[in-house]
Amino acid sequence: MSRIAVFLIFALCLLVASYAMAGTLTGTIRVIDGDTIDVAGTRVRLHGIDAPEASQSCTTNQGKSWNCGAWVSREVRARYQGRKAVCTPLDRDRHGRTVARCMVGGEDIGATLVAQGLAFAYRRYAMDYDLVEKQAAAADRGLWAMNVQNPADYRRNGQAVAPSQRQSVAGDCNIKGNISAKGERIFHRPGQEHYDRTRINTAQGERWFCSAAEAVAAGWRAARR
Incomplete structure (x- = not known):
């Protein structure tokens, strides 16, 4: 070369x-x-x-x-x-x-x-x-x-939103549709073990449901406890 x-x-x-x-x-x-x-x-x-x-x-x-x-x-x-x-x-x-x-x-x-x-x-x-x-x-x-x-x-x-607005519940629509760390769609009803600690972030695809039937129809499964 x-x-x-x-x-x-x-x-x-x-x-x-x-x-x-x-x-x-x-x-x-x-x-x-x-x-x-x-x-x-x-x-x-x-x-x-x-x-x-x-x-x-x-x-x-x-x-x-x-x-x-x-x-x-x-x-x-x-x-x-x-x-x-x-x-x-x-x-x-x-x-x-x-x-x-x-x-x-x-x-x-x-x-x-x-x-x-x-x-x-x-x-x-x-x-x-x-x-x-x-x-x-x-x-x-x-x-x-x-x-x-x-x-x-x-x-x-330009300002904070009150916690009640962040975790808003429309009427009786208080079932939490959460997406788990593994990507599972799980809904939690009031009184269940993890209900209070579960946070709903609608920007990430999580949502509130008015009934268990509505959650199931949307593709969520019930929390086991």
Whole structure:
């Protein structure tokens, strides 16, 4: 092989490597809020997740209101502030932020936050963390142990919605159609073991039913207890 051919191959390899490096963000994390960080001077919106806004409040099952948005930001900051991240840019959002999947110590930040109940799977844009969220919900981890308004709804409305509005029941339609961590459609009637702890998120396909017959007809099965 001629020297010119070797040189061209070497130059091509360098060019490919430079493009690959340009497509990766590596640097120290500065946490902005539950789903937004700065890496290497770039504002990054974490791919596939949505966390409560810093100003957002939640309500415990005992009816106590508290600032869960600020709590999530503190928890994320405690875990990741100052650590080194390697982020793969995937898109750019309407605010000009880089949407990226970020790894710290070989672990996906988005998956970890959803698994610990500090953020929700953002199914509008990705299904990457769908099953991870269902497992967190089934275990009542983090935000799943309380009444939380969907962050997107909060941003859209600009204010919190009362728990009674979030978990609204129309008349006698008080049967909860829940989707389990395994994707099973299960309905719970008042008085059953897991009725009170079951949360209904209509944005994820869950719903209320007025009768067991209606639930069965829609494809849900009755909870065993």
